Amino acid sequence: MANLGNAYKATREFLAEPFNRFLVLLLLVAAAYSFTFVSSPEPASPQQYGNLQGCNSTATVHFFYHPACPHCRQQMPENQKLAEEFPCAVFKYYDVSG
Numbered sequence: 001m002a003n004l005g006n007a008y009k010a011t012r013e014f015l016a017e018p019f020n021r022f023l024v025l026l027l028l029v030a031a032a033y034s035f036t037f038v039s040s041p042e043p044a045s046p047q048q049y050g051n052l053q054g055c056n057s058t059a060t061v062h063f064f065y066h067p068a069c070p071h072c073r074q075q076m077p078e079n080q081k082l083a084e085e086f087p088c089a090v091f092k093y094y095d096v097s098g
Contacts, residue, residue, distance in 0.1 A: 055087070060089070063075070063094065065094070067097055
């Protein structure tokens with residue numbers, strides 16, 4: 001129970017500063033915006049993925065990479081091996097460089 005009292009005291013001290021109150025308010029507004037105005041993407045249709053005949057189900061692997069990242073470049077051939085091993089898996093690549 002003492003920890004709860006310490007947490008309450010620490011919270012009050014944190015919110016005593018106007019800048020900290022502003023940060024908390026900004027975080028709450030951003031969270032409300034993301035849940036209210038940002039829509040989820042539409043589910044992809046099977047036609048977007050090409051020929052997946054014979055697949056009872058598919059798995060989509062979303063791979064985010066940067067062209068200058070050595071770890072990403074190292075992972076690319078592994079993704080190709082996995083794509084060959086699991087033909088019903090769909091690999092989507094996203095370049096995060098800008």
